Amino acid sequence: MQRKISFDRDGVTLVGDLFTPDDLNENGRYPAVIVQGSFTSVKEQMAGTYAEKFAGQGFVALSFDYAHYGESEGQPRQYESPAEKLDDLKAAVTYLARLPYVEAVGMVGVCTSASNAVYLGAQDPRVKGLATIAGFLVNEDVFVATYGEDGMATRREQAAAARKKYEESGEATTITVYSETDKDAANYIPVDGAFDYYDNESRGNVPQYTNEMDVSSWTNWLAFDALGQAPSVTTPTIVVHSDESALPENAKALYEAVQGEKELVWSDGNHYDYYDTPQQIDNAVANVTRFFRTHLTDGQPV
Numbered sequence: 001m002q003r004k005i006s007f008d009r010d011g012v013t014l015v016g017d018l019f020t021p022d023d024l025n026e027n028g029r030y031p032a033v034i035v036q037g038s039f040t041s042v043k044e045q046m047a048g049t050y051a052e053k054f055a056g057q058g059f060v061a062l063s064f065d066y067a068h069y070g071e072s073e074g075q076p077r078q079y080e081s082p083a084e085k086l087d088d089l090k091a092a093v094t095y096l097a098r099l100p101y102v103e104a105v106g107m108v109g110v111c112t113s114a115s116n117a118v119y120l121g122a123q124d125p126r127v128k129g130l131a132t133i134a135g136f137l138v139n140e141d142v143f144v145a146t147y148g149e150d151g152m153a154t155r156r157e158q159a160a161a162a163r164k165k166y167e168e169s170g171e172a173t174t175i176t177v178y179s180e181t182d183k184d185a186a187n188y189i190p191v192d193g194a195f196d197y198y199d200n201e202s203r204g205n206v207p208q209y210t211n212e213m214d215v216s217s218w219t220n221w222l223a224f225d226a227l228g229q230a231p232s233v234t235t236p237t238i239v240v241h242s243d244e245s246a247l248p249e250n251a252k253a254l255y256e257a258v259q260g261e262k263e264l265v266w267s268d269g270n271h272y273d274y275y276d277t278p279q280q281i282d283n284a285v286a287n288v289t290r291f292f293r294t295h296l297t298d299g300q301p302v
Contacts, residue, residue, distance in 0.1 A: 117132060123232075176211055236295045
């Protein structure tokens, strides 16, 4: 069962979809998960796909639009702020924890939200389980390798100029996020089909998605350091990844760095298979479900 919900974060209204088991008993007690997706994504993409799957496994599952994206409030639009996303996630934990039928809350981060999940796990002890699926797990080395030192400096200058323009005129400056043809895109790969998930209407090119990023986001984005947060994570953690998913060595580094009980599940398929391909999604959900049933419940079958 799916219903639209909203909750507050510091005066900003965030909008989400709450998925519950079809036989939900509001007098019962259920494990709950927050499920979030890739860079600039919205809840109707991979996050919603996974949330529905977890509800089918007996979880209460929440996917929502981060501030500045989708149906949630926040100006400028398409603005990437890991700090705000952390606050959004904490507010989502609060929302779920206040539901009378929720027993405990876990976090599932797909792609870039795996990095956001690491920050949450490091800083919010209310989260009782952490899962990353095909995580895009970043630190400074990733950005240096991607853009180079000069490229990072240029992007920081562009961010400062965009911020000044917005403050003075209220006019935002945006660029394309994923492109096979636009060299100025945040993610440019000149290979046909490289970003089919975001281009294809039968996949992730849903009406609710906007393939843009506010340029002032560069300052925040280039300071994102999930692996630096990892040693502070004592939350039980499961890492689901594959050789063909983004930054496989960083997934292994995350697994080594987090503290407490942990599990590494190495599977097959490429990065985008974990967005919408049944084989990879079902395998990831099965493993995370098994792991979370130990940590988000009393060990009894859900």
